Amino acid sequence: MATLRKDAALAEFSANPAIASLLAWKPAAVEDALWDRNELTLTIARDDIREAAKAVQASGYNFLEDVTAVDWYPSEPRFQVTYHILSHSLKQRIRLRVSVPSDDPVIDSITSVWPSANFYEREVFDLFGVRFAGHPNLRRIMMPDEWEGHPLRKDYPVEGYR
Amino acid sequence: MTEFVSTGSLLEPHVVEGSGDTTMVLNMGPQHPSTHGVLRLVIEIDGETILKVVPDIGYLHTGIEKTCEAKFYQQVVPLTDRIDYLSPMSNNLCYCLAVEKLLELEIPERAQWMRVLLNELTRLNSHLVWLGTHAMDIGALTVFLYTFREREEILRIFEHISGQRMMTSYFRVGGLALDPPYDFFDRVQALIKILPEKIDQYQNLLTGNPIWINRLKGVGYLSGPDAIALGVTGPPLRASGVDWDLRRDMPYSSYEKFQFKVPISTDCDVWARYIVRLEEMRESVNICQQALDGMPEGPIKADSPKVVLPDREKMKTQMESLIYHFKIVTEGFTVPAGEVYQAIESPRGEMGYYIVSDGTAKPYRVHMRNPSFATLQALQTMCEGRLLADVVAVIGSIDIVLGEIDR
Numbered sequence: 001m002a003t004l005r006k007d008a009a010l011a012e013f014s015a016n017p018a019i020a021s022l023l024a025w026k027p028a029a030v031e032d033a034l035w036d037r038n039e040l041t042l043t044i045a046r047d048d049i050r051e052a053a054k055a056v057q058a059s060g061y062n063f064l065e066d067v068t069a070v071d072w073y074p075s076e077p078r079f080q081v082t083y084h085i086l087s088h089s090l091k092q093r094i095r096l097r098v099s100v101p102s103d104d105p106v107i108d109s110i111t112s113v114w115p116s117a118n119f120y121e122r123e124v125f126d127l128f129g130v131r132f133a134g135h136p137n138l139r140r141i142m143m144p145d146e147w148e149g150h151p152l153r154k155d156y157p158v159e160g161y162r
Numbered sequence: 163m164t165e166f167v168s169t170g171s172l173l174e175p176h177v178v179e180g181s182g183d184t185t186m187v188l189n190m191g192p193q194h195p196s197t198h199g200v201l202r203l204v205i206e207i208d209g210e211t212i213l214k215v216v217p218d219i220g221y222l223h224t225g226i227e228k229t230c231e232a233k234f235y236q237q238v239v240p241l242t243d244r245i246d247y248l249s250p251m252s253n254n255l256c257y258c259l260a261v262e263k264l265l266e267l268e269i270p271e272r273a274q275w276m277r278v279l280l281n282e283l284t285r286l287n288s289h290l291v292w293l294g295t296h297a298m299d300i301g302a303l304t305v306f307l308y309t310f311r312e313r314e315e316i317l318r319i320f321e322h323i324s325g326q327r328m329m330t331s332y333f334r335v336g337g338l339a340l341d342p343p344y345d346f347f348d349r350v351q352a353l354i355k356i357l358p359e360k361i362d363q364y365q366n367l368l369t370g371n372p373i374w375i376n377r378l379k380g381v382g383y384l385s386g387p388d389a390i391a392l393g394v395t396g397p398p399l400r401a402s403g404v405d406w407d408l409r410r411d412m413p414y415s416s417y418e419k420f421q422f423k424v425p426i427s428t429d430c431d432v433w434a435r436y437i438v439r440l441e442e443m444r445e446s447v448n449i450c451q452q453a454l455d456g457m458p459e460g461p462i463k464a465d466s467p468k469v470v471l472p473d474r475e476k477m478k479t480q481m482e483s484l485i486y487h488f489k490i491v492t493e494g495f496t497v498p499a500g501e502v503y504q505a506i507e508s509p510r511g512e513m514g515y516y517i518v519s520d521g522t523a524k525p526y527r528v529h530m531r532n533p534s535f536a537t538l539q540a541l542q543t544m545c546e547g548r549l550l551a552d553v554v555a556v557i558g559s560i561d562i563v564l565g566e567i568d569r
Contacts, residue, residue, distance in 0.1 A: 116393025119536065120536075141220060143220065
């Protein structure tokens with residue numbers, strides 16, 4: 001199937017339990033949708049991510065696979081936090097995407113929805129400098145505690161600072 | 163924004179209510195022989211009972227994800243080997259599948275079947291090392307010598323096919339590096355013919371052994387819902403009674419053409435993980451046999467001259483092939499913009515590659531979702547309230563590789 005943009009994707013997958021549950025809860029939370037290469041991506045408003053995660057979980061997507069980020073430096077909003085969520089019963093995967101601006105890189109933690117987000121959010125904080133409000137133990141995980149800078153940011157040199 | 167970050171020591175001793183005794187904070191690792199690499203655990207104990215386990219990782223962080231962003235797509239393949247020294251082929255496969263998904267490339271059937279065969283050999287290799295070291299951690303030294311004997315033959319087969327024992331880098335975006343050598347299939351056939359008997363042998367050495375039973379049964383309990391909440395995948399998840407295997411449930415690389423059972427257990431303990439992995443080895447042998455029997459003939463590389471390097475022979479005789487070769491090697495190949503997530507069932511669980519392309523010849527972002535990283539979070543749940551000696555059994559049972567945790 002070809003690439004489908006926002007409204008076309010939402011219309012095509014209106015029966016998808018995650019989309020149905022998100023739209024029933026708060027249609028404004030779903031800012032964008034994309035169907036590309038057989039993968040479904042929903043862009044969620046930053047303030048709604050925790051509740052959106054709960055709605056997606058309640059609709060049958062029971063397993064959080066991954067939380068990571070992409071740095072779109074120098075464009076704004078700079079960071080994109082990506083969640084991959086799997087449904088064991090539907091045998092489907094959904095991707096949630098949240099844009100985070102660089103002047104206030106804070107997003108709600110979803111550790112209260114999926115405890116497994118703990119290490120992933122620490123990793124994103126460590127390597128990108130995106131902070132997760134409400135995380136129980138937000139400290140560096142890969143780099144030493146006293147390390148300066150966030151290595152996976154695009155303005156951080158590959159060889160490090162010399 | 164310091165309010166988000168806590169610093170200082172990971173754990174502090176405190177006074178136990180009632181007795182007035184103080185708990186003890188013990189440091190295990192990073193150079194402890196049974197932590198399988200540079201894992202540091204900070205453990206708070208009351209007598210010999212564990213109250214809290216805090217893993218401290220990152221000793222092996224080499225910034226592979228950052229390095230990937232500076233390489234051409236084809237140059238990333240050798241980096242993926244180095245994430246996990248026990249399952250290089252799984253990492254190769256997952257990366258190649260993700261890039262092929264971005265390119266929307268069709269892979270010839272023979273290449274897909276070869277990938278399945280080599281991945282199952284990798285699973286056998288990984289499980290043999292796991293069984294040997296797990297048994298050694300618990301004190302059964304003999305098993306290690308037996309499992310490494312068979313593992314050596316798998317490594318020789320890998321060397322035969324790719325020129326390398328461990329860091330194989332044999333898969334390419336679009337297919338395989340080379341046609342397998344002429345006696346490759348005979349060697350694999352000879353190996354998998356003896357393996358079921360050898361697995362019986364390991365089982366005879368361990369399963370009835372009263373020390374082994376006492377050290378494993380009932381230890382490291384992890385319920386199914388807890389395993390899902392904590393992101394556990396692979397054999398530990400199936401040993402907790404969750405019937406989920408990506409090879410069967412979301413097939414990739416022609417796995418849907420193979421018949422195999424997915425062993426599960428509802429015991430949820432270290433023993434269950436031992437049984438599940440042993441059964442998985444038998445199923446892997448079964449899949450290898452099916453791959454050998456039904457191996458299709460045909461090309462091993464996709465017909466896509468802009469992505470796949472041409473044959474040596476063509477390069478020397480056809481101008482076009484020479485130009486493509488020159489362009490791929492010097493400029494790489496461009497990949498259409500987009501993002502994909504590809505997951506496979508690696509020996510340790512769900513391995514996923516998340517690749518973002520901005521339309522150039524270098525990946526904009528490569529992220530690896532590694533099974534050990536998530537599984538490590540379940541350590542606290544599995545160890546709490548148990549004895550200190552059980553930590554070693556639990557770590558052995560989740561089969562961690564620190565290279566893939568730290569990346």
